[in-house]
Amino acid sequence: MSTILKVSGLTKHFAGNKHGLFSKADAIQAVDGVSFELAQGEALGLVGESGCGKSTTGRLITRLLEPTIGKIEFEGQDITHLSNNNLRPIRTQLQMIFQDPYSSLNPRHTVGTIVGTPFNISKVTPEGGVKKRVQELLEIVGLNPEHYNRYPHEFSGGQRQRIGIARALALRPKVIVADEPVSALDVSIQAQIINLMKDLQKDFGLTFVFIAHDLAVVRHFAQRVAVMYLGNIVEIADRDSLYSNPKHPYTKALLSAVPEADPDAVGARERIRLTGDVPNPINPPSGCRFRTRCWKAQEICATTPPALLQVGKSSVACHFPE
């Protein structure tokens, strides 16, 4: 499989508070040296807790945010610092689905306008006209094409997320970055949207970056999974290796914390309880960033940041992998 997107050493530092007139602002190290490759047609899951940098990574890839350091290559072309004008043709290939189906749709535009906007922006006229294509798209995502003239508030959360998906599909992109696309939805609706996105991936050969905090959801969608903690990728592996044989202590802890809807599983599984909270990204711990909550931490963890190295079938950034 060919590589469609390559990210190397991607870093984003946001400017935080200033502590005096002439002092430098704090750097919030949201994403710090993230590298991965995305193969054509695969779905890569990006998981982690809030503040781990998974959404920032998604926004950097789609160039909604400007990277501080690092490189993003799309189909071999360096797009890290392309200007908006030069980016426009790339954006038709690289689309995004957002978490909140309420705030990501303009309430004053009809569904037809919302889904048709990508055509206007990129000045493309689809065969048979915009309206026909929009109605086709609505049908693809499971909405009634006759609802073309309705407004977002007339739809439920799940239906709105379908509108967002139709908009992302409009220009037939190659890569879709989906940022927590189902976390705002009810359980029964969540499954509908996951199934829809899976079908679309198959039918259109789409490549997905699927960002989520729910490990069970990611397991059902992605073929490869990267686990992030405080701006770093701590483990990246194919799905089966990651879930059945987690190598990084954090991955292990994260998996053991997921509550399962099976009374027999309660108590049967090994429990790892992490203490404390995720540290502040303004001043992350030295060495390995997970060491303050890790039960395996030794002296070396405080001094040397572990590199992402191959262990078995996984790549792990840990001095003492499982």
Next chain:
Amino acid sequence: MSKFLDVKNLSVKFNTEDGVVHAVDNLSFSVERGKTLGIVGESGSGKSVTSLAIMGLHKGSRAEVTGEIWLDGQEINQLAEKDIRKLRGKKMAMIFQDALAALHPYYTVGNQIAEAYQVHNKVSKTEAKKHAIEMLDRVGIPEPQKRADDYPHQFSGGMRQRAMIAMSLSCDPTLLIADEPTTALDVTVQAQILELLRDLQKEFGTSIILITHDLGVVAETADDVLLMYAGKAVEYGNVRDVLKNPQHPYAWGLLTSIPRLTGDPDKKLAAIPGIPPSLISVPSGCAFHPRCSYVSTVGAACSATIPDLLLVTNTAHHLVRCHLDVKNREDIFKNQVVPKL
């Protein structure tokens, strides 16, 4: 064991411009002392409205609350606002999903807990503050002496939730209602908070009503489960019975649609078709029938009459509201649902 909380035929209606919203319809359940009841349902199923009704928080709004709510042998639905205020905080307390919105941003965390304590106990300010620090320590806030003087925004999400638990437990209530207490939290922090609730329950013997949409959280914490759909109980029973031997098609749908950490990940999730109904125009008959795959097995009854909440045969306390007869239900569960689990 004694029924510490006994809710009988609770209904909550809201009169709106668009019509009457039947948020909760003829709901009955009970909670024993020291036990946890999980109320599960999707948005709009009436689970939060139920909890607000128990706390008497619909008083003064346009809601019409009928039915009986017995708390420790006292009927509280008919109580006047000033009387129920004496119970709130002392006998029953509530924690909310969004701790940042529930805590006052202008007062320190310690102050807020101390104030709650002072309302119900005749103590000096210093003593109340001391108690607040003790409570913060009890819920696992590091350096409680120092952190008591922090404002809510200086706490992390998990710590805010802990602070709210400290406040709700400061007067040692016998009933704690937790409305989606961990939904806004990360999984590792969620595990901490659920464990904390379990420990505190053991220590204080508190009865807990845990409102959630997450069946995993229920499996880990609840003794009983009440499954709600469109304002009605559709299934009610022991957590093991409901999750291992579910009887209602909606319960089947939920259990087969959740992504799990075990089983074949490439298998298609069995999503429930359609969307939850509007509570202004609830479907006739069984409210779930437009989304139910087994209507054809039963026939016209599903859309004509509302099924009763009946005891499942051979169980002590497992109720289900469905027209499917016993044989069909067993067959469908065994042959169509179990393979999808």
